[in-house]
Amino acid sequence: MSIICTSLFELFKVGPGPSSSHTIGPMKAGLHFRKLVEKLPDDTLEHGSRIEVHLFGSLSATGKGHGTDRAVTGGLLGWTPETCDADALQQLLSKEHEEYVISIRSKKIFFKSKHIFFDKIKHPYPFQNTLIIKLMGERKVILEREYYSTGGGFLQVKGEPPKAVNKPQYPYSNMAELKKILEQQKISLRDLMMTNEQSLTGLSWEEIDKKLDHIIDVMEHAVENGLKKEGLLPGPIRLHRKASTLYKMAQSSLLEIPDRFFVFLDAYALAASEENAAGNLIVTAPTSGSSGVIPALLYSHKHYLKKENRILREGLLASAAIGFVAKHNASISGAEVGCQGEIGVAASMGAAFLSKIAGCSIQVIENAAEIALEHNLGMTCDPIGGYVQIPCIERNAVGAIDAYNAYLLASTGDPKKHKLSFDQVVQVMLETGRDMSTKYKETSKGGLALCDIYC
Ligand code: SF4
Structure with missing residues (x-):
């Protein structure tokens, strides 16, 4: 059986309420995606026209009430759960047509609430709380990632091996x-x-x-x-x-x-x-x-x-x-x-x-x-x-x-x-x-x- 390699500060995390799986995890997903976009070469990035967020499972069913849409937007804007301004987070997406600018180097990508899709509640993905974030060009997807918010603000990224971590000196699994x-x-x-x-x-x-x-x-x-x-x-x-x-x-x-x-x-x-x-x-x-x-x-x-x-x-x-x-x-x-x-x-x-x-x-x-x-x-x-x-x-x-x-x-x-x-x-x-x-x-x-x- 695999051993426990979780840090105390992954379990006890500071972040905005109301739901770690619906708020902290999605904010981390937004931030993770932003960092991937930042790594794109200029000639790829320039074709990006919008970012789409698709919420599945419980994130779709209760994401509105839990503020998942605001949290993922905050992450895309570069906010982190530990340091974000909780009042400013509450204000995000409060006006339907308000536009947010995601600035990556000289590129500006405009983001609105209509770019967040409360998608299927029953879905084929392996975790209930699934998000898919896409950077769209005019006609095709430039970058796409599938995220799983697995509870307590923990996040997994499809296809990304878990971060290499040091082994604990006293390994145990139960x-x-x-x-x-x-x-x-x-x-x-x-x-x-x-x-x-x-x-x-x-x-x-x-x-x-x-x-x-x-x-x-x-x-x-x-x-x-x-x-x-x-x-x-x-x-x-x-x-x-x-x-x-x-x-x-x-x-x-x-x-x-x-x-x-x-x-x-x-x-x-x-x-x-x-x-x-x-x-x-x-x-x-x-x-x-x-x-x-x-x-x-x-x-x-x-x-x-x-x-x-x-x-x-x-x-x-x-x-x-x-x-x-x-x-x-x-x-x-x-x-x-x-x-x-x-x-x-x-x-x-x-x-x-x-x-x-x-x-x-x-x-x-x-x-x-x-x-x-x-x-x-x-x-x-x-x-x-x-x-x-x-x-x-x-x-x-x-x-x-x-x-x-x-x-x-x-x-x-x-x-x-x-x-x-x-x-x-x-x-x-x-x-x-x-x-x-x-x-x-x-x-x-x-x-x-x-x-x-x-x-
Ligand atoms: S598990 Fe459900 S009912 Fe229990 S505290 Fe969380 S949101 Fe509320």
């Missing part, structure tokens, strides 16, 4: 192998994850810590920005933000202690998720749709339980190990396996985060992750109107509390008496996802997406 290395090498989970990251990326441990601190900062900002804002989220659902109301309630003396902690947690999860729904900057953990679960747990541990960044970083490393195994052996894409791959995996990563912060063993970390995912199996992805709002925002709050409960369940009793492994439940998630009808995989053609809502 949880069983990871545990075996920890035991045989007598190494801590933190040291294994840091050593592997160093061998994959060439970064020093100090640099990795610094980048993890940046991830923590962006997660905190998403929570804090969301707690301050009120009013309607974008889109036709007219959903009101609720995080600040919950936060004020948690701060008041109206609630008793246990309720208060959970209402704070709900407020933090809603805050980050509402920022995601508004298209602002968040961290994929593992995806944008599920980007409220870990920030809520992290924020509550930093501000309510006063945990230092050193401890939080260890928690993130444990959660990354779980995210890597889930992504490598199944999927973290709602379009591939439903919401079990997004909120289910986020809850599982969150349970590992909490267990690690509490100083639990690798066996408890695994059990906590297994419990969290087990009880999210079969969860469908059916966002109303294609907007990452209902059920997504509240689902992050529920996912954070699931993570908490899974950690509590796993950390009591003898962990060796636990009956299921994380690898088993990941396999079940994959098989359940394969059996799930396409209408429950981010197409908004079934489930909650068909409900009439109160306006």
